[in-house]
Amino acid sequence: MQKTAGLIKKRVLELLADGTVTKVLGWKEGDFIYDVTPASFLSAQEADGLVYSSFCGANLSKYLISECKALTEGKILALLKPCDTYSFNQLLTEHRIDRDKVYVIGVGCKGMLDIEKIKAMGIKGITKVIDNGKELDIKTIYGSKTCKREDALLEKCLCCKSKNFKAFDEIIDPEPETKEEKADRFAKVSELEAMTAEERYAFWQEQLSKCIRCNACRNVCPACSCMKCVFDNPVSGVSSKANTDSFEEKMFHIIRAFHVAGRCTDCGECSRVCPQNIPLHLLNRKFIKDINELYGEYQAGEEVGSRAPLADFTFDDAEPSVVNERGNS
Amino acid sequence: MKKIEKAKLNDLLARLAEASTLYLPVRKGGKVNFAKWTKDEEYCADELKTVKSAKDVFFPQSENIVSFKRESSKITILPKELPTDRTVIFGVRACDAKSFDILDSVFMSEPADSFYTARRNSAVIITTACSTPEETCFCGVFGIDPANPGADIQTWFVGEELFWEALSEKGKALTEELSDMLSDADEKEVEDEKSRISEITKQLPLNGLSLENFGGDKTNELFDAAQWEKLSQSCIGCGTCTFVCPTCQCYDIRDYDTGNDIRRYRCWDSCMYSDFTMCAHGTNRPTQLQRFRQRFMHKLVYFPANNNGEFSCVGCGRCVSSCPISMNIAKVIKSFGGDNK
Amino acid sequence: MSCTCNHGENADKLVPVRAVVTEIRTETPDVKTFRVVGIDGSNCFDHMPGQCAMLTVPGVGEAMFSITSSPTETEYKDFSIKRCGLLTDYLHTMEPGQEIGIRGPFGKPFPVDTVFKGKDLIFIAGGIGLAPLHSVINYCRANRDNYGKIDILYGSRSADDLVDFDEIKNEWEKEDGINVYLTIDREQEGWDGHVGFVPSYLKEIGFKPDANRIAVLCGPPIMIKFVLQGLIEMGFDKTQVYTTLELKMKCGIGKCGRCNIGSKYVCKDGPVFRCDEIDELPDEY
Numbered sequence: 028m029q030k031t032a033g034l035i036k037k038r039v040l041e042l043l044a045d046g047t048v049t050k051v052l053g054w055k056e057g058d059f060i061y062d063v064t065p066a067s068f069l070s071a072q073e074a075d076g077l078v079y080s081s082f083c084g085a086n087l088s089k090y091l092i093s094e095c096k097a098l099t100e101g102k103i104l105a106l107l108k109p110c111d112t113y114s115f116n117q118l119l120t121e122h123r124i125d126r127d128k129v130y131v132i133g134v135g136c137k138g139m140l141d142i143e144k145i146k147a148m149g150i151k152g153i154t155k156v157i158d159n160g161k162e163l164d165i166k167t168i169y170g171s172k173t174c175k176r177e178d179a180l181l182e183k184c185l186c187c188k189s190k191n192f193k194a195f196d197e198i199i200d201p202e203p204e205t206k207e208e209k210a211d212r213f214a215k216v217s218e219l220e221a222m223t224a225e226e227r228y229a230f231w232q233e234q235l236s237k238c239i240r241c242n243a244c245r246n247v248c249p250a251c252s253c254m255k256c257v258f259d260n261p262v263s264g265v266s267s268k269a270n271t272d273s274f275e276e277k278m279f280h281i282i283r284a285f286h287v288a289g290r291c292t293d294c295g296e297c298s299r300v301c302p303q304n305i306p307l308h309l310l311n312r313k314f315i316k317d318i319n320e321l322y323g324e325y326q327a328g329e330e331v332g333s334r335a336p337l338a339d340f341t342f343d344d345a346e347p348s349v350v351n352e353r354g355n356s
Numbered sequence: 357m358k359k360i361e362k363a364k365l366n367d368l369l370a371r372l373a374e375a376s377t378l379y380l381p382v383r384k385g386g387k388v389n390f391a392k393w394t395k396d397e398e399y400c401a402d403e404l405k406t407v408k409s410a411k412d413v414f415f416p417q418s419e420n421i422v423s424f425k426r427e428s429s430k431i432t433i434l435p436k437e438l439p440t441d442r443t444v445i446f447g448v449r450a451c452d453a454k455s456f457d458i459l460d461s462v463f464m465s466e467p468a469d470s471f472y473t474a475r476r477n478s479a480v481i482i483t484t485a486c487s488t489p490e491e492t493c494f495c496g497v498f499g500i501d502p503a504n505p506g507a508d509i510q511t512w513f514v515g516e517e518l519f520w521e522a523l524s525e526k527g528k529a530l531t532e533e534l535s536d537m538l539s540d541a542d543e544k545e546v547e548d549e550k551s552r553i554s555e556i557t558k559q560l561p562l563n564g565l566s567l568e569n570f571g572g573d574k575t576n577e578l579f580d581a582a583q584w585e586k587l588s589q590s591c592i593g594c595g596t597c598t599f600v601c602p603t604c605q606c607y608d609i610r611d612y613d614t615g616n617d618i619r620r621y622r623c624w625d626s627c628m629y630s631d632f633t634m635c636a637h638g639t640n641r642p643t644q645l646q647r648f649r650q651r652f653m654h655k656l657v658y659f660p661a662n663n664n665g666e667f668s669c670v671g672c673g674r675c676v677s678s679c680p681i682s683m684n685i686a687k688v689i690k691s692f693g694g695d696n697k
Numbered sequence: 698m699s700c701t702c703n704h705g706e707n708a709d710k711l712v713p714v715r716a717v718v719t720e721i722r723t724e725t726p727d728v729k730t731f732r733v734v735g736i737d738g739s740n741c742f743d744h745m746p747g748q749c750a751m752l753t754v755p756g757v758g759e760a761m762f763s764i765t766s767s768p769t770e771t772e773y774k775d776f777s778i779k780r781c782g783l784l785t786d787y788l789h790t791m792e793p794g795q796e797i798g799i800r801g802p803f804g805k806p807f808p809v810d811t812v813f814k815g816k817d818l819i820f821i822a823g824g825i826g827l828a829p830l831h832s833v834i835n836y837c838r839a840n841r842d843n844y845g846k847i848d849i850l851y852g853s854r855s856a857d858d859l860v861d862f863d864e865i866k867n868e869w870e871k872e873d874g875i876n877v878y879l880t881i882d883r884e885q886e887g888w889d890g891h892v893g894f895v896p897s898y899l900k901e902i903g904f905k906p907d908a909n910r911i912a913v914l915c916g917p918p919i920m921i922k923f924v925l926q927g928l929i930e931m932g933f934d935k936t937q938v939y940t941t942l943e944l945k946m947k948c949g950i951g952k953c954g955r956c957n958i959g960s961k962y963v964c965k966d967g968p969v970f971r972c973d974e975i976d977e978l979p980d981e982y
Contacts, residue, residue, distance in 0.1 A: 058561065058690075059491060062682035065590040085681065090590070142677075151404070152491050154561060168491060168559045233385040239408060239417065242629075243594040243680045259631050261783060268608050269418035269623030300680035302596050303387050303407055422712045424755030424798070431755055431796045435712045467950050470709040575959055579979045606954030609711065609947045611756050618756040622711070625953070633955060635945040636782030640958075640981050653979075654957065661960035 028158055031135055031200040032079040035106065038132065038199060040071050042104055048130050049101030052090055054083045060156050061142040065090060067103075079106070081158045084139035084181050086294050088114040089249040091124045098128050105129055108136040110183065112193040113292035113328030114249040119194075120331050121290070123252050133192035135200040138176075138184035143304065145179050182308065183295025186212035193329060212293070213316045215309055235276045237303035240269050244280075244297035244307050250287035257282070284310040289318060289337035292328035321345040357546070358520040358531060358538035365401075365518060368537050369393060372444050375533070376480070379413050380446040381406045390445065401447065401513060404490055405674060409452045409602030410445055411459060414475045417599070418623040421471065421609070425617050434617075438474040444530070446482045450505035451495045451672035453483045455602030458670070461663050462605050480526050481507035485553060492673030494562035494686060500670060503553035512546045519546045562673070562686050566694045572661030578653065583691045588648035590681045595626030597675040597684065598651070603668045606632070627651050652688045710950050713753045713798030716741055719773065721793055724860045725853075728825055729789055730765065730777045733799060740771055741799050745806030746833040747941065747969040751949055752776065753798030757787045761803065761946040761964065765828045767835035774799075777828040777860055803949040804968050807833050807913065807939060810843075816911045817845035819904055821924050823895050823916025824853050827860045829941050829968075830915050838872065845874075848904065852880040852895040852920075856888045878902060896923035906932030914940040918982075925972060935973040942967050942975070942982050958982055 035053075042048045055066035056078040065085050068074040088111050094103050107115055112133060118124045137160075145153065145165065152168035163179055165172040186209060190202040211217075219227055245251045245258075257263040258279065270276040284291075284307075293315060297307040318325055322336035322344065360368055372378045378393040381400045388403040390410045425432040456476070463472035483505035486493070495502060504510065508527030512519040519541055522531040531538065557563055570578070598604045608625040611618050625632060627650045633639045641647050659668035675684040689695075720732035733752075735741040744750070744764050753759040760782070766775035780789045791797075807813065818837060822830045837844045849869060853859045859879065870877045880891040880898045891898055895916065904910065912928055914921050921940055928938055944956040944963045951965030959978040961967065975982070 057682050058686065062676070064682045064687075066586070067589060151488050154491050168556065169488070237385050237387055237389070237407075239596075239599045241594050241596040241599045241626075243592070243596045246592040246594040247680050259629075268610070268625055268629075269621075271418050271612055271619075271621055271623070300594075300596075302600055302678040303385070305385070421709065424753075426755050429792070429795045431715060431798065433713060433715055433798060435709070462952055467710045469711075469950075469952060572960065575977075575979060605952070607948070607952075608955075609759065609953070611758055613756045620753075620755075620759075622953075625955075627954060627957075633945045636785070640944055646981060650957075650981075654954075658957065658960040 028079065028081055028137065034199050035079050035132070035134055036074065036077055038197075039068075039074055039077060039104065042130065043068075043071055043074065047102065048104040050094070050098070051077070051104040051106075052087050052094060053077045053104075053106045054079065054085065054087075056080075059154055061140070061153070067094070079134060081137070081140045081156070082142065083108070084141070084183075084299055086111045086114055086247075086249065086296050088112075088118060088124075089247070089252070091115070091118065091129060092252055095125045095128045102128055102130045105131050106134050107131055107192070107195070108134055108139075109189050109192050110136075110187070110292075110294055112195065113188065113326070114294050115194050115328070116331045117290060117292050117328035118249060118252070120328075120333065120335075121252070126331075131192075131195045131197075133195035133198040133201065135198075135202045136190070137202055138180045138187060140176070140179045141181040141299070144181075145174060148174055148178070150174065181295065182298050182306070183293075186210045188293065188326070194331070213312060215306070216312050216316050219309065219313070231277065232273065234305045235280055236273065237305055238270060238276050238280065239303060240267075240279065241302060243300040243302065244305075245283060247296045247300045248283075248287065249292070249294060249296070250290045251283070280305075280307060280310060284314060287311065288314040289325075289335050290327050291315065292326070321349065357541045357543045358522075359517045359541035359545070360520065360538050362513070362516050362518055364537065365399070366395075368534065369399060369446065370395060371534060371537065372446065376442040376444040378444050378446060379410065393446075399447065401484070402488075404486060404488060404493075405449065405672060405677075407674075407678070408600055409455060409672065409674065410448050411452075411455060411602050411605075413443060413445055413479070414456070414472050415459065415463070415605060415607075415624075418621055419471065420619045420621045422620045423617045424611075424620065436471075438470055440474060440478055443475065443479040444482065445479060446484075448481055448483045448505070448507060449486055449672070450483060450500050450502045451493075451670040452602050453481060453505055453507040454495070454498070454500050454670045455672075456481065456507070458603045458659075458663075458666065458668055459605055461666070480509070480530050482509040482511060482527075483507045485510065485512045485549065487513060487549070487553065489553070489556050489560055490673065491561055492676040493557075493560055494565055494671035494673060496557055496560070496563040497565045497567065497671050498667055498669060501554075502557060503550040512549050514546060514549045517541075517545075562671075562676075565686060565689050567656070567667065567689065569692045569694060570656040570660070570667070570689070572657060572665060574657050575653070575661075578657060578692065579649070581692070584645050584649045587683065587688055587691055588645045591628070591644050591648050591683060592680060593628055593630060593644050593647065594680060595624075595628055596678050596680060598626035598628055599624055600674040600678050602670055602672055602674070603655070604651075627654070652685060655685065656689070710800065711948060713751065713759070713800040714741065716797055716799040718791060718795050718797060719793055721791065724777060724862070725858045727780045727789075728777055728858075728860050729780075730775050730861075731788065731791075733774045733776065733797070734772070736796070741774060742802055744768055744774070744802035746809055746836045747806040747829055748802040748804050749946075749949075749964075749968060750774065750776075750799055750801030750803065751946075752784075752788070753800075754784060754787050755798065758784045759798070759947075760784045761949065763829035763832070763941070763968070764802065765831045767832050767839060769836055769839035777825065777831065779825040801949065803946075803964050805966065807969050809833060809836055813837075813911055814843050815845065816909055817847070817907065819848045819850070819910060819912040821850045821895060821899065821912060821914045821916070823851075823920040824858060825860060826914075826916030826920070827851055828915075830913060831861060833913060834869070838869075838875075841874070845909065847875045848878070848902075849875065850878040850880075850895060850899060850902065852882070852893075852898065854882050856881050856885050856890075894923075895920050896927050899924055899927045900931075904928075904931060904933075906934075906937075908937075910937060912938045914938065935976065936971060938972040939969060940972060940975070941969050944982060 486502035951962035956963035
């Protein structure tokens with residue numbers, strides 16, 4: 028990772044120096060290795076704080092909506108991991124960003140780490156994490172600890188979509204496509220589908236009752252790009268700031284899942300940022316699985332301008348009654 | 357000083373729950389938060405920080421404050437009964453205990469908020485010393501001692517025992533009620549634990565932050581500072597920091613038509629939200645920079661100006677660990693020269 | 698005696714009491730004045746000029762309005778309200794007899810019984826900005842001996858948009874010691890008065906910056922900005938000028954955080970501020 032970071036920085040400085048780009052969107056180092064912040068850099072001096080590490084899980088593509096609007100000259104350089112390029116393409120498809128204003132550097136990714144998972148192993152007081160490839164060497168105020176890298180991967184990285192970039196102007200240090208069999212990203216969805224309605228309700232009740240309505244999932248979501256969300260719009264009739272009852276706890280997330288259905292690239296940011304660790308990606312994956320089954324395999328953001336199954340009529344489309352049939356099973 | 361064997365702690369909790377509503381850290385859906393305790397729940401004594409602080413025991417995320425009925429041109433106003441049942445909150449950490457003082461100075465200053473005041477007056481707070489402070493903790497910056505967490509009763513887990521010290525009159529009265537379950541102990545038995553905790557807090561990387569550049573008289577120096585732009589540039593405008601914060605107390609008031617009646621409820625709100633100050637003619641803080649700045653200026657400048665220099669932060673570090681973009685008050689303090697290390 | 702107004706013993710400041718709208722006057726195409734009386738015929742609560750109250754329409758919401766009537770009108774409270782949002786839209790559709798909720802009073806009033814006493818007063822208002830000043834003006838008229846000369850400069854977009862026009866013409870203009878200067882933004886048929894914006898009319902009039910004078914402003918932010926600038930140019934000191942700030946408010950008691958600006962809460966520490974106090978606030982009002 029350090030090698031990649033060095034290559035990225037070198038290239039970023041070159042592109043800033045020769046005027047190809049006027050601004051760089053990347054990640055800035057924090058206090059503890061793991062707390063990197065998305066940041067923009069305008070000069071070589073500022074770019075000194077640019078990092079690329081195993082904790083750069085944040086998907087930067089959504090920032091391009093406001094960056095493209097604000098950009099007056101030149102181009103903005105965006106560092107995108109393979110999975111982030113799906114969101115980038117989807118935003119292009121929806122005309123939210125301007126391809127001509129962005130210079131994409133695809134940056135190789137070995138899978139990003141989740142500090143919450145490391146903490147959940149009982150490792151406390153973490154001040155540094157050294158990524159040795161297979162193993163993590165963790166310094167804490169209570170001594171050194173180790174754990175397997177694969178046990179600390181972000182949820183979204185467990186079922187990595189691809190190591191290939193779906194959009195780029197150049198690529199730095201790409202990773203080869205994983206040879207091992209990938210985990211089935213719909214495994215948990217299938218498990219939920221196999222439950223009785225009561226069991227499934229209990230599962231979601233337990234998870235969604237934790238929701239504090241902080242809107243982190245919505246605000247981080249590249250598919251949630253409405254200028255004004257229905258939940259913030261007083262004239263929508265459904266605007267609300269808190270879950271006043273257990274119905275509203277579910278309503279917010281289910282409506283959101285409906286709104287991003289067919290457009291969600293499964294980037295996993297919603298689950299990554301949830302302070303209560305609600306597996307929100309499962310709602311989105313349920314929609315993706317259904318779309319795949321009813322309309323044929325589809326991956327949002329695979330390409331720009333792709334056929335959106337829910338916004339595209341064909342005579343082969345599933346009949347709405349399919350819902351009733353499935354509900355009776 | 358009293359003590360009880362850890363093995364008997366559940367009996368003690370059951371006793372507390374008989375005469376009071378007992379809140380303590382319990383795990384639900386994989387995350388630990390303060391919740392009403394029942395015999396089936398396990399008290400998560402080892403969890404240093406609950407996701408949310410304990411503030412919603414006194415200031416619930418959402419609560420009805422009044423109901424209305426409308427019949428043609430007539431309305432009926434149905435005020436809500438104030439809660440009076442005794443509440444016990446167990447396992448509160450030093451930072452959260454201190455946050456109650458800060459919330460008190462908002463909600464209980466005249467004109468007092470009667471809902472908060474009623475709950476607060478009928479509550480007994482039992483704190484627990486932090487045996488394993490984490491790297492995100494910086495309560496020491498605000499003069500808080502996790503080895504002596506304070507409130508009505510403070511406790512320490514040492515070996516197989518829980519040590520118990522009543523501090524306030526309320527705490528002493530409750531201790532008396534439980535006297536058959538608690539045995540006498542010597543203060544010396546917790547001294548080693550206290551000094552062990554103090555040693556750890558000295559190593560905490562954020563505990564050396566300096567607040568000398570902040571305070572009630574710093575509005576002019578800080579408001580137009582260049583730092584805010586970089587600090588706020590990636591803020592996604594969510595309310596995570598606000599809602600996990602033990603001292604944030606802004607709220608909204610809204611009406612909800614149930615079809616049968618209209619409930620006016622108040623709920624947590626965040627100055628980070630774009631609609632926080634929105635009214636018919638627009639908002640006075642149209643940019644995220646302004647909203648971000650408001651939150652930190654309030655905690656580090658405006659609040660101290662109104663409260664004898666007291667900051668509206670207790671260094672619990674929840675924002676440090678839960679911000680989606682890892683921006684937090686510690687980074688804000690550092691960027692204004694508060695990195696003393 | 699049982700209480701009929703819902704003022705329970707433990708009533709919170711956040712809980713409104715019942716009141717009834719007894720009279721609705723159409724002032725301009727988008728301003729109506731609502732007369733509000735307690736459900737038991739009382740005056741709900743006592744207030745001083747400049748203070749505000751929260752009006753509730755259950756299910757629609759609640760908003761803060763300045764009280765337009767003077768405390769010397771002890772039978773009722775008047776609110777001149779411009780239609781500009783969800784709640785005000787609803788209020789404008791109401792008929793007399795409709796019950797609403799009210800709570801207050803909130804905020805600090807104008808220092809009418811201290812600083813203003815014995816002073817010559819200049820009132821400068823634009824549009825609906827006359828609403829809070831109306832209360833002060835009528836309070837001063839009712840206690841006429843306590844104040845010196847009164848000048849009132851009031852402007853609006855058009856003649857139709859002048860609030861309280863009848864009262865101004867039939868009462869204020871006819872009283873000794875009161876000078877009324879009216880202006881409208883653009884020429885209009887049937888209007889033989891002054892035409893032009895308030896700040897420029899102010900310059901034409903040219904008030905003398907006597908130390909015994911106090912100016913009170915209320916209107917749109919842009920008007921306040923230029924009027925204040927004009928007064929300073931004339932030689933007035935900012936300590937002689939008072940105005941009211943308006944920010945989104947919810948609780949009215951300085952706790953919900955919405956109207957916080959610097960270390961002040963507009964609902965509690967305002968809405969009335971002396972202009973030099975405003976200078977000390979961060980520039981975000």
